[in-house]
Amino acid sequence: MSILIDAGTRVIVQGITGREGTFHTEQMRETGTNVVGGTSPGKGGTTHVGVPVFNTVAEAVRATDANASGIFVPPPFAPDAIMEAAANGIPLIVCITEGIPIQDMIRVKDFLRGYPKARLLGANCPGLITPGVAKIGIIPQRITSPGHVGLVSRSGTLTYEVGSALTAAGMGQSTIVGIGGDPVLGLTFRDVVEMFEHDPETTHLVVIGEIGGSDEERAAEMLAKGSRLKTVAFISGRTAPEGKRMGHAGAIISGNRGTAKSKEEAFKAAGVAVAETTDDIVGLLRSA
Amino acid sequence: MKLLEYQAKEVLASLGIAIPPGRVAHTPDEAAAACAELGPVAIKAQVPVGGRGKAGGIKLAKTPHEARAAAQQIIGMDIKGFKVPLVYCETALEIEREIYLGFTVDRDARANILMLSSQGGMEIEQVAEESPKSIARLYPNPWRGPLDFELNQLVYEAGLGELARPISSVIKKLYRAIPELDAVTAEINPLVITKQGEVVAGDAKLEIDENAAWRHKELEQRYGAVIEGDPYEVEAKKRGLTYVSLDGDIGIIGNGAGLCMSTLDLVQRAGGEAANFCDIGGGAKAETVENALFVILMNPRVKGVLINVFGGITRGDEVAKGIVTARDRLQMKLPLVVRLSGTREEEGRAILRQAGIEPGVSAWEAAQKIVELTRAPAAR
Numbered sequence: 001m002s003i004l005i006d007a008g009t010r011v012i013v014q015g016i017t018g019r020e021g022t023f024h025t026e027q028m029r030e031t032g033t034n035v036v037g038g039t040s041p042g043k044g045g046t047t048h049v050g051v052p053v054f055n056t057v058a059e060a061v062r063a064t065d066a067n068a069s070g071i072f073v074p075p076p077f078a079p080d081a082i083m084e085a086a087a088n089g090i091p092l093i094v095c096i097t098e099g100i101p102i103q104d105m106i107r108v109k110d111f112l113r114g115y116p117k118a119r120l121l122g123a124n125c126p127g128l129i130t131p132g133v134a135k136i137g138i139i140p141q142r143i144t145s146p147g148h149v150g151l152v153s154r155s156g157t158l159t160y161e162v163g164s165a166l167t168a169a170g171m172g173q174s175t176i177v178g179i180g181g182d183p184v185l186g187l188t189f190r191d192v193v194e195m196f197e198h199d200p201e202t203t204h205l206v207v208i209g210e211i212g213g214s215d216e217e218r219a220a221e222m223l224a225k226g227s228r229l230k231t232v233a234f235i236s237g238r239t240a241p242e243g244k245r246m247g248h249a250g251a252i253i254s255g256n257r258g259t260a261k262s263k264e265e266a267f268k269a270a271g272v273a274v275a276e277t278t279d280d281i282v283g284l285l286r287s288a
Numbered sequence: 289m290k291l292l293e294y295q296a297k298e299v300l301a302s303l304g305i306a307i308p309p310g311r312v313a314h315t316p317d318e319a320a321a322a323c324a325e326l327g328p329v330a331i332k333a334q335v336p337v338g339g340r341g342k343a344g345g346i347k348l349a350k351t352p353h354e355a356r357a358a359a360q361q362i363i364g365m366d367i368k369g370f371k372v373p374l375v376y377c378e379t380a381l382e383i384e385r386e387i388y389l390g391f392t393v394d395r396d397a398r399a400n401i402l403m404l405s406s407q408g409g410m411e412i413e414q415v416a417e418e419s420p421k422s423i424a425r426l427y428p429n430p431w432r433g434p435l436d437f438e439l440n441q442l443v444y445e446a447g448l449g450e451l452a453r454p455i456s457s458v459i460k461k462l463y464r465a466i467p468e469l470d471a472v473t474a475e476i477n478p479l480v481i482t483k484q485g486e487v488v489a490g491d492a493k494l495e496i497d498e499n500a501a502w503r504h505k506e507l508e509q510r511y512g513a514v515i516e517g518d519p520y521e522v523e524a525k526k527r528g529l530t531y532v533s534l535d536g537d538i539g540i541i542g543n544g545a546g547l548c549m550s551t552l553d554l555v556q557r558a559g560g561e562a563a564n565f566c567d568i569g570g571g572a573k574a575e576t577v578e579n580a581l582f583v584i585l586m587n588p589r590v591k592g593v594l595i596n597v598f599g600g601i602t603r604g605d606e607v608a609k610g611i612v613t614a615r616d617r618l619q620m621k622l623p624l625v626v627r628l629s630g631t632r633e634e635e636g637r638a639i640l641r642q643a644g645i646e647p648g649v650s651a652w653e654a655a656q657k658i659v660e661l662t663r664a665p666a667a668r
Binding site: 102208239276 | 396431500502503562
């Protein structure tokens with residue numbers, strides 16, 4: 001078992017003929033993901049890296065019955081790609097694209113209210129992987145192994161860091177989910193933690209947050225109400241100077257919420273072990 | 289991009305919002321001339337940070353002589369790390385009352401929020417904390433913007449019913465900054481009602497989403513060069529990097545904001561201090577790494593550099609090639625520790641080894657190593 005993706009996931013790649021789309025479609029197929037097609041307007045009818053290409057998501061869904069999409073198109077076109085996937089009934093939309101304007105994402109989020117079955121992961125995220133089964137996105141399979149630890153993270157590269165440490169320690173993962181670092185996102189920590197809570201195969205949980213926003217605090221509040229998962233949290237950015245912009249628009253400290261301290265305290269109050277560095281996560285998880 | 293006050297006001301004026309008469313002055317003589325033309329003025333430092341009043345960046349001048357003296361003091365002054373490049377000389381308003389009006393992104397609600405309060409001018413954050421209900425709020429539909437009745441309701445809820453028409457009109461104009469300019473913050477505080485009954489923007493804050501810069505090249509061209517800051521940050525921006533200067537002596541390059549921030553945390557834990565935050569992002573190319581190293585090495589305080597790359601979309605071989613090329617081209621002699629892992633890591637590590645750079649394995653080890661190397665007393 002796993003959350004969000006499994007062996008029955010049929011993936012299309014929007015932007016399959018682009019540089020990143022091509023590279024990562026190959027990588028996804030190598031991990032055993034059932035990539036059933038891709039889209040690239042004007043290139044419908046051709047085959048690319050071994051899968052059929054369609055002009056539109058509508059065509060792709062009709063021909064392949066796809067139930068998930070990975071989006072690898074550049075920022076000016078990504079918002080439309082997300083909405084196209086939702087409007088065509090795709091229930092899981094994973095947007096890897098980095099650099100989408102905030103106002104575009106706010107409009108997309110509003111649009112998605114009309115499609116309650118569509119779940120958006122990202123944008124600006126590494127995607128997700130159920131080790132040994134399937135992945136959508138760019139998380140390298142090599143750092144993962146099948147098991148019972150759920151991993152959810154705001155940062156792509158820290159996901160790899162921690163996934164790799166867990167794998168090296170023999171602690172496999174049920175599913176690894178990168179929710180992305182943008183201020184306006186699809187699935188939140190709280191949404192994903194709740195899914196792990198209901199997944200019988202997941203026994204442990206690692207939450208990797210960072211400064212900015214209050215999604216970590218909200219997930220902590222939910223865990224405080226009672227959880228069967230053995231959880232460790234890590235927050236990056238504790239030495240970041242206040243008010244300085246740190247790359248993601250997401251990493252802006254606002255008010256009392258959003259600081260590393262506020263997030264760590266929220267997790268501690270929920271009885272969750274808080275790691276000082278990513279290297280401490282494995283040890284804490286063992287003793288949790 | 290955070291616009292300076294005079295720039296934000298120019299933008300507001302272009303949206304049809306009334307602003308007080310004012311002139312930009314780059315020199316004390318220009319400030320004196322502005323005062324001669326406008327009469328008594330406030331001489332205001334132009335910096336993209338708050339708190340300039342408390343820092344002595346605003347002075348009143350009744351005569352050209354006073355204006356010249358005030359500008360002399362303010363231009364070139366340092367306010368929170370920003371060297372004041374110029375002043376804005378603005379006619380003082382005859383204030384009847386001060387209102388707060390602001391849009392920003394409420395990231396928890398994943399929406400734009402519009403806030404209106406009859407208690408503008410003073411510390412709005414204090415008002416928000418002490419009496420949150422005195423701030424009326426609206427989440428406008430992002431596709432069609434606020435509707436007339438919504439604005440009317442908002443203005444009445446803020447206790448400003450008698451000013452419903454003029455204030456609604458200003459809000460509608462200000463809202464245009466969101467769809468048309470990709471503003472992530474657009475704030476007028478105070479929105480002044482003058483003794484003559486006019487509604488005028490007393491101050492203005494406007495921040496444009498960096499991710500949308502490609503849609504607003506004119507703004508960047510018009511205003512981008514004026515905002516002076518840290519010289520390394522300016523150079524980094526020219527080179528398209530996400531870079532923030534810090535106070536330490538160890539240069540940091542990482543890919544992804546989270547990884548980069550945690551690298552700073554690790555360096556501090558190992559007893560060192562980071563000189564900067566530099567996120568080369570996903571898909572970083574050789575050229576990007578070279579640009580990042582160039583900017584970091586500009587800073588004479590830097591004693592060594594730690595590069596931490598854990599790649600998914602970033603390819604290890606490309607990063608390694610970039611590191612080697614950059615080090616050679618820049619004739620870098622300082623200690624360099626590289627932690628490289630992820631997609632095509634073996635190819636990347638081989639390239640590094642061939643060039644005589646020993647790749648570190650874990651980020652924590654790499655952090656300890658660079659701290660040790662930069663603390664070593666012997667010259668290298």
